[in-house]
Amino acid sequence: MASEISERPALAGTADNGLKIVVVGGFGVGKTTMVRSVSEIRPLNTEETMTKAGEAVDDLDGVRTKTATTVAFDFGRITLDAHNVLYLFGAPGQERFWFLWDRLFAGTLGAVVLVDTRRLADSWYAIDRLEHHGTPFVVACNDFGGPAHTEDQVREALDLPAEVPLLRCDARARASSKTVLIALVEHLARLQKAPELIP
């Protein structure tokens, strides 16, 4: 553990503004790979817990149970300048993690939906949720060497509005992941000039 701490370089004393971008996607789609490829620290892992009233009600005595749900997520860090530090969070896209999303999305700049074109349906829920929250996002198809789909095919399968950027990437490559992040921030800048485009 001590060696891991020393691997995490300290931020400058002037750092005073943390920013968030969330990378969402199905299991095995390469979220952590993308975070790792651009992060200045080895991705760290932590967990969030939430207690909620259980849905199940005992038929006999009607006692409601409370269940604590714990979900782990990865994150990395990019120092942008003397003041701004960007944190990238890799979050599981499955429906049962909705509560983690709600927390992560609060105050986030935007999201990258990482997609495996062989399993497009895995990202439907994530996209629904982002649209519901009004969180701006771009869709990045991680290249797994599967059958090539045209952009139109992917856009149609995901029911993506024309203004949502769709790009291909190789999450293992720093330059490629960086391009995805830049595409997201440029998209944010466009939305700022035309906020009516936000769902």
Place this chain on the structure above:
Amino acid sequence: MSRPGRDDSPDRLYTLTGGRSRSGSDAFDLVTLVVTESEPAPGMQSEHAAILRMCRFPTAVVEIAAELGLPVTVVRILLADLHDTGRISARHPRSAHRLPDPDILEQVLVGLRNL
């Protein structure tokens, strides 16, 4: 090898936070940067002391949680204790709005392009 904290019993987490399950406020965002204002004092709870050592340079809440191997929820409570007693200061994210201000976005773009 399992990560420290993962298999800890809820009892231990309960003890760490003095039985509280809420920090009273959601003031500490995942990316709020925490900075130590005073060195650990003798007899201080070890997790509090660890946070004070860790945050001599600005450190995000989520990094503190990862390094202590504790859930973020528990770390927020520990941070609230330290904040209430003036031992840490918190630099909260500036962009709480729906969209961050144009200057910040421009700074992010410049920073990313310079990577």
